[in-house]
Amino acid sequence: MIRHPAFEVEPWALRENRLDLDVLAQTESVFALSNGHIGLRGNLDEGEPHGEPGTYLNGFYELRPLPYAEGGYGYPESGQTVVNVTNGKLIRLMVGDEPFDLRYGTLHQHERVLDLRAGTLTRTAHWSSPTGTSVRVRSTRLVSFTHRAIAAIRYEVEAVDRPTHLVVQSELVANETQTSQGGDPRAAAVLRSPLVAEESVLGDGLSIMVHRTRASGLRVAAGMWHEIDGPDGTLTEAQGSDDVSRVTVATRLAPGGTLRMVKFFSYGWSRRRSRPALHDQVAAALAAARLVGWEGLRDDQRRFLDGFWDGADVEVEGDAEVQQAVRFGLFHLLQSAARLEERPLPAKGLTGSGYDGHAFWDTEIFVLPVLTYTYPRAVADALAWRRSTLPLARARAGQLGLRGAAFPWRTIHGEECSGYWPAGTAAFHVNADIAHAVAQYVDATQDETFDGRTGLHVLVETARLWLALGHHDAAGRFRIDGVTGPDEYTAVADNNVYTNLMAQRNLREAAEAVARHPALAAALDVTTEETRGWREAAEAMTVPYDERLGVHPESEGFTQHALWNFATTGPERYPLLLHFPYFDLYRRQVVKQADVVLAMHLRGDAFTPAQKARNFAYYEALTVRDSSLSACTQAVIAAEVGHLELAYRYLGEAALMDLADLEKNTVDGVHMAALAGAWIALVAGFGGMRAGGGRMCFAPALPAGITRLAFRLRYRGSLLSVSATREATAYRLLQGPPITLTHHGERFDLGGEEVTRPNPPRPAPEQQVHQPPGREPRPRRPHEPGG
């Protein structure tokens, strides 16, 4: 866990001014840079000490065998694991005859700053070697948003108080030693040295290495080029071997003298392109980078971010910590998504190797909704990736005896990589989640090209899946049996409320998309009978309800199960899945993460206000939040049913998931969905934002800790600004055509004039709620700026 305050609280940056090796791995995740194609963990320039070295290329993976004590039909035989590719950020430094290593000598000053507007990670160190030679090191690193294949580092060393010999070794290193590889020795063997050298060449200051993975057969090229500015007599030479390419710069600095270097490095990978083609691709990218130069890259980066923040910023007054966290979150979302270009958006982005680098349903349900209203082109990219995997998803459905498409629970390339089907393949809701993201994006953007091409295809194939997966019972009700909903503490159950409601929407959205694009639909062999079947199934969808309790059971029979014995479950036994068997979790009323509550957010139309209040109270008492995906949804519904202070606590948990390492696994990468959750809790929670069917609604209501909440978002070509205080909300149209909005249920037109509406008083809710003992969300202590 990152002890507070690990980072300074400030509005536009994440700043560390003390090096704590105990949380080095966590800081590598939060200081990671990425553009959605290249990801660099925030490893120190000199490589060591490190928590976990990491350089990732989106979509680049190695295969490893998935073993089973007892196999079964349809179990995936191999998994895909993100590979730590050639490290291009490594710059070693020798001071006199001692390596610059912060574990030795004296670190007088240390600072790392992730600048959310500049899009750079800067680092300064004032260090004396064990023999007393002092240097100042300053580096600035960026992964370019505007040049997809390029990263760059500006690196300076200054001799402080005596003449100093320096040697800088700037490297490309493949097959770095990894810290951990999990328990399976065969997997570890595969990943210990995943890259087979194909080429390592030097020439004209350019170093290029090409490698290939053993099993997946993917090829990766990395290249580097340097600008060096040192005193006369500075020597430069280059060496290379299969797995290391090195440029060595030796110089002697007078006191106050400085060696400056800019390192440009570039990556390309491909399944199909040849070694020479990849080599040339990387060389070309480096040539373009040299043309733009360091200043050009830096300026482009800022301009790109200015544009992003103009349409996406969220202002939070009264809680500086949350202010910082929500911008930090938006920045990482943008980093994970900006240059996706038909690649997946993994749960950890490209910030760590957690979850094997896989993408899950949380991308569609938590990350893409934020991007839909702030950076929609990334959503089109992410969903185009899903569409590109349709042949694999159709094949998987066929293997499972179904029709349509069965998207994988977890994957990099598109094949199912889940090795435990009750919490993997059985979680068919992922298909409705993807369909939801498609429909939401089309609603928000009216992107007709996408709608007819990507959207229709995904909606049709997922609707086909639901019709094959469910059946009409003797009474005519449409049932979906034996599936797993979002709550992973119940599995393989009948008629999960979330799944059925999302499938219902999926079926209807598919029928509507077909109606919008009859010719394109005909090309997919969609018939009138088929869409009638979808509409009938949606109409007859089973949504179980417990009349006795007046609540929706998470799935059929759920409310008859035994309650979890929270009284005898000590705090050290969370997360429960690490301390109790699945069988025990599955058969009791204990909830890992919002499930019915998530359904109430995404399908609010299917519940009455009274049902929402009762369901929320019922599930609050059962939900342990052993998943990072829960707090933001609980915030949204807590706010909707009037528990504003509780919502505020949940906001804090979502927002600080990684900055405070609440789940204790930020070491493996940041939690994109939780980072998105800060925005969701603020905008959908306290802003009351709901959109769909061409309507954009707000219902702002602030907790005591937030005095003003303002956010910008895009909807159907308009850029809006919403600014709420406790008393009133001001709406402004910043760009685009006039738009009709809803404020606390009242519709109004927004054009050139700012519109202000009072926020109605919110009486305290009648129903008290409580959480399982010890699982209450932690209270927010509003953090004063500079405090």
Next chain:
Amino acid sequence: MIRHPAFEVEPWALRENRLDLDVLAQTESVFALSNGHIGLRGNLDEGEPHGEPGTYLNGFYELRPLPYAEGGYGYPESGQTVVNVTNGKLIRLMVGDEPFDLRYGTLHQHERVLDLRAGTLTRTAHWSSPTGTSVRVRSTRLVSFTHRAIAAIRYEVEAVDRPTHLVVQSELVANETQTSQGGDPRAAAVLRSPLVAEESVLGDGLSIMVHRTRASGLRVAAGMWHEIDGPDGTLTEAQGSDDVSRVTVATRLAPGGTLRMVKFFSYGWSRRRSRPALHDQVAAALAAARLVGWEGLRDDQRRFLDGFWDGADVEVEGDAEVQQAVRFGLFHLLQSAARLEERPLPAKGLTGSGYDGHAFWDTEIFVLPVLTYTYPRAVADALAWRRSTLPLARARAGQLGLRGAAFPWRTIHGEECSGYWPAGTAAFHVNADIAHAVAQYVDATQDETFDGRTGLHVLVETARLWLALGHHDAAGRFRIDGVTGPDEYTAVADNNVYTNLMAQRNLREAAEAVARHPALAAALDVTTEETRGWREAAEAMTVPYDERLGVHPESEGFTQHALWNFATTGPERYPLLLHFPYFDLYRRQVVKQADVVLAMHLRGDAFTPAQKARNFAYYEALTVRDSSLSACTQAVIAAEVGHLELAYRYLGEAALMDLADLEKNTVDGVHMAALAGAWIALVAGFGGMRAGGGRMCFAPALPAGITRLAFRLRYRGSLLSVSATREATAYRLLQGPPITLTHHGERFDLGGEEVTRPNPPRPAPEQQVHQPPGREPRPRRPHEPGG
């Protein structure tokens, strides 16, 4: 599959007179010899050709890692696998300068006979080598029922028509090459050479080898000693190395001359005893065997079997094939159980390495009921083994967060070895099954020592488990949620009817055992409150019932699930679990094996006759019999509800499971439960035998194919003979005190006089039944003797 007729149909033997290498592995299983301690597959004396070499010692196993693609709390980390120990049955023969190998040369005559009264496997061969030298080989092999550690082979070679040089090499061989080891390379590595040599000594004609397993640390000693009778000039010498001990006999036979040899071999194993102690134990056993001599062993064997058959024989007139099969089955049951002595009774006995040599619930539910009424002392042994594993079962319950004992789904030593919990740990009914076997044995034998010692302890700890596993719902009903019943095509469901009814009996039997042994129960900390809790839970037990259909759903919600699409499921897609994912099987109405139907057999008191008829018809249409455990139970209930001809077909399937290799896996060993099933189908099915609470009831009714059915069984110290024709049943008391019996519901006393009662007419049942298309039991073609 063994093509018919592979074996001659005769009443007291299994005879093969043609060598078919395609089914060699299957014949090795059916010709296996065992006494429950030592098991020898029916490999040819000369070792090759072979299907799978096999020599097993009950309880002797190696550990191997159980891998998981995604692990979980409480998953077993290592499995136990039966080991092919030192092979003592190997006798190689060199004829002239050519090895006696039936794949070469000409086999003029071949016969193998398993004699069910002699307890021997005899083999004769008349063979000419490729160069034309002819020999006759005769061998007789036995594993002694009366000398637990001893096996012996009488081996003769006769020169037929010319002077012939012979060399016989009689061996002990450790770490034989195995044919197959499954898919996991790590497991294969462990089991490729499981035995580490500790000692190999020769002296005074005695050869002894001691080995130890690498991981489980078990020690095994094997020894051999020979009597050799050959012409003058016969040479004998012995050699040994770590893994091979060899006695070589070289002789020259005149035409018609014979070399005779008797090989005695012996085994001992231990977890604790030292190398010298085990060495001496084996040497002592061999000394005892030499004292008794071959003829003595052979005569003891027959006397032992005469005694067994006197109390256990079943006569079937009209169907010679079933007559042979039921005796074959009883013989293998006896072989698996005779000398258990607190060791498990595995699903395949000691006839093959199938299921890793594990014991499952089928021992208690199918095998022990037969032995309870035919050879009860083995039942006491088998259940004493379960009792000896109580500390492990209690620890497992604790690990799972439960109280009492959670016996393993599959094991050799007592630890859970199931690598797939939904069809392993979740099948908690195994605990009630063990309790059922305990109660049935106590009812049948009134063995008070067992009752107070083994029985009470097992009943108390299993009752505790059920109370921890279930809970009273808001309406006060006792529910058992999230468990798996016998039908493995539905898993992790609520209120499985079989499980709940068996748990109900378990709770009641435990309370009654406590009432019988208050002092012993107090020593187990049983209180009045605790037994009251058991009785209350039993009283309030949930037994779901579908009022609309008038049937018991296998578990809650089962009858609302979609039906399996049998129309599109071709015959090549059975067993379904190899061609469809679990998720699809679990959520549909498709039944692997009798579940509600088994409950109707074992808890017939809980169903009305009309319910039995409706339930049977309902589940017949859903049951695919992908398990060898189903046919006999379907036979029993088909007979009870009046479908006698259908019952007769199921009898045929159970009886011929291994003789006709119906499941195509007899290669891995014979199916003890199916072999028991032939007896169950005959005695409980057509004999209508039900026992419990001191009452023994019969209701004989024969199908057209059986003209007379007679069986003997033991109950409360009495040995009964029951002989039924279509018209009437004759009851005789062969030994023991007079007894009150029930014939078709009418009670009568049986003393010295034979009692004959007419069998009431059985009208054809009203309800027609059908099976899934293509899954109908195959018609019986009554087999004429000699036909």
